Amino acid sequence: MSTQGIDQTGAAAGMPPTLFPAEGAQPLIEIRELKVHFDLGGGTFLDKLTGGSAVRRVVKAVDGVSIDIFPGETLGLVGESGCGKSTLGRALLRLTEPTGGQVFFRGADLAHLSQRELRRHRRHLQMIFQDPYASLNPRMTVGQIIGEPVDTFGLAQGRRERGERVRELMETVGLSPRFIKRYPHEFSGGQRQRIGIARALAVDPDFIVADEPISALDVSIQAQIMNLMERLQQERNLTYLFISHDLRAIRHVSDRVAVMYLGKLVEVAEAKTIYDDPLMPYTRALISAVPVPDPEVEAGRQRIVLQGDVPSPIDPPSGCRFHTRCPYAIRECKEVVPPLAEIKPNHFAACIRISPDQPDIERVAPGDAPGLRNPGRIIAQ
Numbered sequence: 001m002s003t004q005g006i007d008q009t010g011a012a013a014g015m016p017p018t019l020f021p022a023e024g025a026q027p028l029i030e031i032r033e034l035k036v037h038f039d040l041g042g043g044t045f046l047d048k049l050t051g052g053s054a055v056r057r058v059v060k061a062v063d064g065v066s067i068d069i070f071p072g073e074t075l076g077l078v079g080e081s082g083c084g085k086s087t088l089g090r091a092l093l094r095l096t097e098p099t100g101g102q103v104f105f106r107g108a109d110l111a112h113l114s115q116r117e118l119r120r121h122r123r124h125l126q127m128i129f130q131d132p133y134a135s136l137n138p139r140m141t142v143g144q145i146i147g148e149p150v151d152t153f154g155l156a157q158g159r160r161e162r163g164e165r166v167r168e169l170m171e172t173v174g175l176s177p178r179f180i181k182r183y184p185h186e187f188s189g190g191q192r193q194r195i196g197i198a199r200a201l202a203v204d205p206d207f208i209v210a211d212e213p214i215s216a217l218d219v220s221i222q223a224q225i226m227n228l229m230e231r232l233q234q235e236r237n238l239t240y241l242f243i244s245h246d247l248r249a250i251r252h253v254s255d256r257v258a259v260m261y262l263g264k265l266v267e268v269a270e271a272k273t274i275y276d277d278p279l280m281p282y283t284r285a286l287i288s289a290v291p292v293p294d295p296e297v298e299a300g301r302q303r304i305v306l307q308g309d310v311p312s313p314i315d316p317p318s319g320c321r322f323h324t325r326c327p328y329a330i331r332e333c334k335e336v337v338p339p340l341a342e343i344k345p346n347h348f349a350a351c352i353r354i355s356p357d358q359p360d361i362e363r364v365a366p367g368d369a370p371g372l373r374n375p376g377r378i379i380a381q
Helices: 045-050 085-092 115-122 142-152 158-172 189-201 219-236 247-253 271-276 281-288 295-300
Strands: 029-042 056-069 074-078 100-105 125-128 207-211 239-243 256-261 264-270 340-344 347-349 377-380
Touching (some): 029 085, 056 085, 074 085, 074 247, 085 125, 085 239, 125 189, 142 158, 158 189, 189 219, 219 239, 219 247, 239 247, 256 271, 256 281, 264 281
Parallel strands (some): 074 239, 125 207
Antiparallel strands (some): 029 056, 029 100, 340 347, 340 377
């Protein structure tokens, strides 16, 4: 993709920034129309034998995502399984190659750097993986695992300094340096995730993608890991993209929340706003599924149950991709792709039935046709 129309800060000319949490803040990560499509090929075995024509099948895992992530914040990314959350996180770091779009880190377009140029930025961009055992080499000791990135980027002069750095990192994440020669299988799931966090911290990164970092852990350990990540963020001024399907965890750690559905962002706002005043019917359904600790409140709550299954990303619905399950869908929803637009101050949603002058979709009865309204300040097509 051409980089014409991009200024030195990486922002697309003529495209307003997605959201500024603070006046005058500059994004650390700028994502513009990012796409990740997987070509599955096409045709049946019979087609290949007879030479018949076949339509190639493409999975549109991420399909035109634009958003900014600011220094020191935690952006929570939430959605159902298969919506493209993890693929988006991996594409930001080029662990999965983007099909199109741009990802800027301090003005450099990561999506179009050569491998040699990308290597210079790797130190600043790290990832914490979902499975704390599969992501650790079982043949390496803890000291070797944490020390490997230190060696890769030449951050220690000699074995003594390297050892001191590894021991310091272990203490930082709550592990005893006495375990430095132990192997991953000798640790619990929570301890293994602490090893993974220490490995990510070894190169003093600025930005960390945390891909479902607590989903494989016991509930009693999840809070400890989230508290550790919050403490490290404050001490080291880290910026997180926190990916999870657990809305309770997202609410606990996030400054802002982005809701994803079938490869697209459908709502973005501050965490409190998303939970207290969700605009999208999809977001409301997700939040209604989160149990409330108070039994009386939980018993009196109305659960929103969406009808049907998530459509296939190989053949997503036309128009709004949520219209096949949305109780408020009208004819235009099948035809018009809704832009992510500012409906309320710093609250963005992708829905043609919500507008700045009438942001509450419940004022419009399901099936009634209100006509197409001005969607507000459009920030992503």
